[in-house]
Amino acid sequence: MQKAIVKNINQTDIKRGRKKKIVWKKYIPLYLMALPALIYLFINNYLPLFGMQLAFRELDYSKGVFNGSFVGLQNFKFLFATKEAWIMTRNTVLYNLLFIIVDTIVGLGFAILFNEIRSKRASRFYQSATLIPYFISMVVVSYLGYAFLSAENGFINNTVLRIFGIEPVSWYSEAKYWPFILLFVHIWKGLGYSILAYTARLITINDEYYEAATLDGASKWQKIKCITIPMLKPAVIMMLVLSIGRMFYSDFGLFYQMPMGNGMLYSTTTTIDTYSFRALMKLGDITMSSATGVYQSVVGFILLLGANLVVRRISKENALF
Amino acid sequence: MRTASDKRWAACGHILMAVLSILALTPFLLLLIASFTEENAALRNGYSFFPKAWSLDAYKYILQQWGVIGRSYLVTIIVTVVGTLSGVVMAAMIGYTLSKRDLPGRNIILFLVTFSMLFNGGLTATYIIYTQIFQIKNTIFGLLIPNLLLNGYNIMMLRNYFEFTIPPALIEAAHIDGAGQTMIFRKIVVPLSMPMLATVSLTSALRYWNDWMNGVYYLSANSKLQSIQTILNSMNENIKFLQQNNMGTTVDASSIPSVTVRMAIAVVGIAPILCLYPFFQKWFVKGIAAGAVKE
Numbered sequence: 001m002q003k004a005i006v007k008n009i010n011q012t013d014i015k016r017g018r019k020k021k022i023v024w025k026k027y028i029p030l031y032l033m034a035l036p037a038l039i040y041l042f043i044n045n046y047l048p049l050f051g052m053q054l055a056f057r058e059l060d061y062s063k064g065v066f067n068g069s070f071v072g073l074q075n076f077k078f079l080f081a082t083k084e085a086w087i088m089t090r091n092t093v094l095y096n097l098l099f100i101i102v103d104t105i106v107g108l109g110f111a112i113l114f115n116e117i118r119s120k121r122a123s124r125f126y127q128s129a130t131l132i133p134y135f136i137s138m139v140v141v142s143y144l145g146y147a148f149l150s151a152e153n154g155f156i157n158n159t160v161l162r163i164f165g166i167e168p169v170s171w172y173s174e175a176k177y178w179p180f181i182l183l184f185v186h187i188w189k190g191l192g193y194s195i196l197a198y199t200a201r202l203i204t205i206n207d208e209y210y211e212a213a214t215l216d217g218a219s220k221w222q223k224i225k226c227i228t229i230p231m232l233k234p235a236v237i238m239m240l241v242l243s244i245g246r247m248f249y250s251d252f253g254l255f256y257q258m259p260m261g262n263g264m265l266y267s268t269t270t271t272i273d274t275y276s277f278r279a280l281m282k283l284g285d286i287t288m289s290s291a292t293g294v295y296q297s298v299v300g301f302i303l304l305l306g307a308n309l310v311v312r313r314i315s316k317e318n319a320l321f
Numbered sequence: 322m323r324t325a326s327d328k329r330w331a332a333c334g335h336i337l338m339a340v341l342s343i344l345a346l347t348p349f350l351l352l353l354i355a356s357f358t359e360e361n362a363a364l365r366n367g368y369s370f371f372p373k374a375w376s377l378d379a380y381k382y383i384l385q386q387w388g389v390i391g392r393s394y395l396v397t398i399i400v401t402v403v404g405t406l407s408g409v410v411m412a413a414m415i416g417y418t419l420s421k422r423d424l425p426g427r428n429i430i431l432f433l434v435t436f437s438m439l440f441n442g443g444l445t446a447t448y449i450i451y452t453q454i455f456q457i458k459n460t461i462f463g464l465l466i467p468n469l470l471l472n473g474y475n476i477m478m479l480r481n482y483f484e485f486t487i488p489p490a491l492i493e494a495a496h497i498d499g500a501g502q503t504m505i506f507r508k509i510v511v512p513l514s515m516p517m518l519a520t521v522s523l524t525s526a527l528r529y530w531n532d533w534m535n536g537v538y539y540l541s542a543n544s545k546l547q548s549i550q551t552i553l554n555s556m557n558e559n560i561k562f563l564q565q566n567n568m569g570t571t572v573d574a575s576s577i578p579s580v581t582v583r584m585a586i587a588v589v590g591i592a593p594i595l596c597l598y599p600f601f602q603k604w605f606v607k608g609i610a611a612g613a614v615k616e
Contacts, residue, residue, distance in 0.1 A: 024425075027424060027425065029501060029502040029503055030417075030418045030421060030424055030502055031418070033414035033415065033417060033418050033502070033503070033506070034414065034415040034418040034419070034430055036411045036414065036415075037411045037412060037414065037415035037434075037471055037476065038415065038430070038433065040411060040466075040470055040471050041433060041434065041437050041471065041473075043450075043455070043466075044447070044466070044467065044468065044470070044471070045437035045441055045442075046433075046437070047442075047450045047454070048441060048442030048443070048446035048447040048449075048450050049440075049441075049442045049446070050442075050446075050450075051442050051445075051446030051447065051449045051450045052442045052443070052446045054445075054446065054449060065449060065453055066453070110337065110338070110341070113330065113333055113334035113337055113338070114334055114338055115334075116327070116330040116331045116333070116334045117331055117334045117335060117338065118323075118331060122335065122338075123338075125342070126338040126339070126341070126342050127606065128598075128599075128602055129341075129342035129345050129346055130338070130341050130342055130345045131602065131605070131606075132345055132346065132349070132595070132598065133345050135527060135531075135594055135598065135605075136531070136591055136594065137530075137531035137532070137533060137550050137553075137590075138531075138533075139533045139550050139553045139554050139557065139590075140550075140553065140587050140590055140591050142557060143352065143553065143557075143583065143584065143587040144348040144349070144351070144352055144587075146583075147348070147351050147352055147355055147368045147584065148348070148351070148368075150367070150368075152364075152367070153363060153364065153367045153368055153580055154367055154368065155351060155367060155368050155369060155370075157367065158366055158367025158368070158369065159366075159367065159369055159370075188344065188345065188348075191341065192345065193609065196606060196609045196610065197609055197610075197612075199610075200609065200610035200611075200612075219326060220326050220327065220330050252534070253533075253534075257554075257557070260557055261557075261558065273444075276443065276444065276445055277444065280444075280445050280448060281537065281538070286445070286449065289445040290443075290445045290446060290449075292443075292445070293442065293443025293444065293445040293446055294443065294446075296443060297440065297441065297442065297443050301439065301440050304439060320439070321435060321439070
């Protein structure tokens, strides 16, 4: 009796197994194709999540990096007791706000004007020229900056300021100029891209609206105010909300390369990314660097979730998830 | 039917865009001229658009040091080609898998890809994992693998292209003719997706060519694997970098035209991009307009 049941179970098992095999077989090549990428994502994106535990451990090289004893939030207490914690958070958030606002206004403004240009050849030239900085690495940009700003050899001190009879400025040691310099470089590098991205949206607006407005005698300015801007508003709002989700991340290249690691500029150039980098690579302080990394990841993720929630409320199709 | 007002707006656009174009290009001009400036003129009058004296000394020095510079070029080219090809192949393969709507477990894979774009452990945790567990410090893998090889954004772009642009009937027909998934992928999907694959490859190649961060994190200062961008970064941190790395050839330190050489090496670093720019620009413009190139 019992034997019969066991036999029965075995048979159904085998049957089910075989049935599964037939279905799965079709998909095996597909799973295999996904495998290399999944292995990479596991190594590059998921293993570091386990690495985050370092922020909660004491660093003890004698025990090995991963075997220090758990200390809870003590590392974070140390981190937030430093005044750098406040400076880097303030700088990261303020620069992001500044960049978001300026990018939107300047990018949109230039795109609207760019869109008025009818000559194909001219617009292609403008596009090519303004897009070049986008393709250059931040290291090279720092060389370009150095050619202009170097205290001894720079173009600005030696030529521009000399013409106006102004005393040379040592740009790389005066923190107060750097918000402007960094803003300028950020715009210089990214504006060509912004113009292109906004233009791509502008040309999706149906020409009939403009034609109808022209018939009604609307001026260009009225058309921009009453057609272009309202039509772009949803996309712009979406972009603004999503950039709030990235509020805790900064363009590491810009903030690390441009000031050329000058300690006198830290008060206006340190962001969360550069602080974390410096703690790890220059000071060898793995704990502080990990704590900063976790702080950034967690707050950044909360901001992103919040931003996404807002976007879902406004328009579901634009939400990230 | 263009009114005077239209023309005024267009003129305004021309002026502003022309100013912007000049602003975008002048720094490169200064860099180029600075690299051809005579060292003493640069020391006396600074970098200038109209140097008092011209000279090829900076480039002569680079040719003398071609051991270091040439090797870094080779490293950059190898890393760019290998990284781009393997990354795009991997992204295309998983993208194809994800484009199959009936695939069991598709949502799990999709979640793994999406979550990797939204949350990460940060550079410190990544650095620790790569150096402590995988020991990739001072190997070519340090330049090739961390962060650059694959990203969720490219995977999703390719998946969307496969799912919505390639006619499903075509794939169905190949199925009925007995073609396997890999065959369909190679013979139908890849050839039909060339525009998107080109855009993704170009962004990836550009990212590899311009990368200096992996060099900073995963190479030590005297590594022989320094790419051209890493050399530029090292020179930023240490102006005497080239002297220390001149591979045994004894050069009198004071004879190095260091002020202009800096600029000449930067020129050497961006020359390939600027030369190839007219050819790849079109793809990028299309890609950005289609939202396929992320900032």
